[in-house]
Amino acid sequence: MLSFSTHNIIMLEFVNITKTFSSDILKKPFTAVDGLSFTIDAGKTIGFLGANGAGKTTSIKMAMDFIRPTSGEILYGKELGNKKIEAFSKMGYLPERPFFYPHLTGFEFCQYMGALSDISAKEVKKQIKKWAPEFKIDFALDRQIKTYSKGMLQRVGFLATLIHDPKLIILDEPLAGVDPVGRKELKDIIEELKLLGKTVFFSSHIVSDVEEICDNVLFIKNGKLLFDGSVDKIINENIKSEYRVRYYKDNELCKILVEDKEKNKSIESLIKDGADIISVEQERMSLEQIFYNVK
Amino acid sequence: MLNSGLKKSLVIGKYTFKEIIGSKILYNTLFLGMALLLVTYVAFSFTYGEPSRVALDFGMGCLALSSVGIAIFIGVGILSKEIDNRTVYMIVSRPVPRFSFILGKFLGLSLVLILNIIILSLITLSLFFLIGGTFSPLIFWTIVFIIIESLVVLCLVGTLSIVTTQTMSVLYTIMLYILGHSIDTAMTTNFVKNRPEIQALLDGYHFVLPAFYKFNIKSFLLYENNLSLAYLGSTFSYGLFYIIFLILVSIYIFEKKNLD
Ligand SMILES: Nc1ncnc2c1ncn2[C@@H]1O[C@H](COP(=O)(O)OP(=O)(O)OP(=O)(O)O)[C@@H](O)[C@H]1O
Ligand SMILES: [Mg+2]
Numbered sequence: 001m002l003s004f005s006t007h008n009i010i011m012l013e014f015v016n017i018t019k020t021f022s023s024d025i026l027k028k029p030f031t032a033v034d035g036l037s038f039t040i041d042a043g044k045t046i047g048f049l050g051a052n053g054a055g056k057t058t059s060i061k062m063a064m065d066f067i068r069p070t071s072g073e074i075l076y077g078k079e080l081g082n083k084k085i086e087a088f089s090k091m092g093y094l095p096e097r098p099f100f101y102p103h104l105t106g107f108e109f110c111q112y113m114g115a116l117s118d119i120s121a122k123e124v125k126k127q128i129k130k131w132a133p134e135f136k137i138d139f140a141l142d143r144q145i146k147t148y149s150k151g152m153l154q155r156v157g158f159l160a161t162l163i164h165d166p167k168l169i170i171l172d173e174p175l176a177g178v179d180p181v182g183r184k185e186l187k188d189i190i191e192e193l194k195l196l197g198k199t200v201f202f203s204s205h206i207v208s209d210v211e212e213i214c215d216n217v218l219f220i221k222n223g224k225l226l227f228d229g230s231v232d233k234i235i236n237e238n239i240k241s242e243y244r245v246r247y248y249k250d251n252e253l254c255k256i257l258v259e260d261k262e263k264n265k266s267i268e269s270l271i272k273d274g275a276d277i278i279s280v281e282q283e284r285m286s287l288e289q290i291f292y293n294v295k
Numbered sequence: 296m297l298n299s300g301l302k303k304s305l306v307i308g309k310y311t312f313k314e315i316i317g318s319k320i321l322y323n324t325l326f327l328g329m330a331l332l333l334v335t336y337v338a339f340s341f342t343y344g345e346p347s348r349v350a351l352d353f354g355m356g357c358l359a360l361s362s363v364g365i366a367i368f369i370g371v372g373i374l375s376k377e378i379d380n381r382t383v384y385m386i387v388s389r390p391v392p393r394f395s396f397i398l399g400k401f402l403g404l405s406l407v408l409i410l411n412i413i414i415l416s417l418i419t420l421s422l423f424f425l426i427g428g429t430f431s432p433l434i435f436w437t438i439v440f441i442i443i444e445s446l447v448v449l450c451l452v453g454t455l456s457i458v459t460t461q462t463m464s465v466l467y468t469i470m471l472y473i474l475g476h477s478i479d480t481a482m483t484t485n486f487v488k489n490r491p492e493i494q495a496l497l498d499g500y501h502f503v504l505p506a507f508y509k510f511n512i513k514s515f516l517l518y519e520n521n522l523s524l525a526y527l528g529s530t531f532s533y534g535l536f537y538i539i540f541l542i543l544v545s546i547y548i549f550e551k552k553n554l555d
Contacts, residue, residue: 058555061554061555064384064387064388065387066384066387066388066553066554066555067553067554067555068553085299085390085392086390088388088389088390088391089389089390091388093384093388095381095384095385097381098381099380099381099382100382100385101310101314101382102318103313103314103315103317103318104310104313104314104317108310108313112306112310113385113389115306116303116306116307116386116389116390116391117389117390118299118390144317160385
């Protein structure tokens, strides 16, 4: 039985979720997700980061009720209604490595998904008209899906995810298998969804993608939550006390790193030596560096 | 909720049907039909006596076997392929109860199967009439029972494929098919007749495992014995109940299943 949160601004909440798999009776069960708690707040774009095998897909499968947690509880927000069926009509989901019915055309597939979400054929057409050009897939919608490339599958899958205008959008590695131009386009679409007031939750390995488009980030390792908070906050917390000074001396561009306390003194002595200061910038760690350092 | 669930089943059935028609599996059936025709024609050319009767016997036998073959072929992937390919996620992530998925899948595939059998029957019957056969109502019933038998096989192999591998579910289905056809012969042996406890066991078989021999009315057809309406009716309902039973079992398993 699904439970519902009473909170207004929460779309989805994980309360102390653990999932263990026991493939072998003799072996010790494997813990894929370990005491995971977090909330997905309405209107936010949240990145779900973690290395291969960290437990991202397993968590998402539990959120979608494909598999059930070993312990803990998943709460659906009031915004999503009071019943499972109602909640799922307001959620959109894109699986990782999407694979769809190969002998349906892209258009038929979208109609199929629309009909399952109680959307009229007319409404489906309207949504396709809006989104297909943005996904750059409109030219291929009358072809059978088996002729699609990996990136095209990802795009038509994403399109079908939006076909019923969901409030909460859950994407499992939406940018995987898409070329750099495509990544940019898909990221633009995610940002547009945010402007439309949607809540987007997506998993990724690529820290810079998350840094670019997310408000919040969840970082998990071996099924445990290591960080949950805003992207700005984690970057500000990890700002270094070092400054990078760039200057010209004897017609050569030089740069040095100086500690916060010594920066004024060093600059003074540089000027005394006849250097021409160009810039003084605080050293900033990217999310990438921060997470690589997290133990 | 039940109402909207049934509506979703119809949607799933419709697109399952579309997907299979798009996969051009029907061409294979036409091919099979031609082969059937050829074999039947050759068989009857080499026999003396009443050619149309031989053609009917042989044709209906081949029809029954190929229908069951098609049922196994399309039925084994019905649910397991959806789970392996993760296409099932696209459906259960929508406001669709899990029972609708099972029901819709069986609905769509049953339609495909029935269409296949009708095509094969028309091919077989046209040859039969061409060489001078005459129509009897039992021909109609034979085909109806071939359809029901194939539907039972379809549901059987589909249900088994959720709990075991595809290969094993095909093997189990073939085993049960052979068993279900030989059980009535076993009942008539002296060995069984003299042992009431074994007889009781075999009687119970009908309630648990499918008694396929019931659907085989070919010998009645050949010797023009009339079959009572009561027999036809009870066999028909036996098949129907068995199909419903299998679908309920697979719904029960699927509701509990972890989809990973
Ligand atoms: N059905 C299962 N049975 C046993 N172990 C499983 C099962 N599903 C997942 N696991 C294990 O759980 C762990 C987490 O897997 P999961 O797919 O959630 O990782 P992920 O974070 O999505 O990784 P990736 O970035 O590679 O997609 C892995 O070690 C995986 O082997
Ligand atoms: Mg994953």
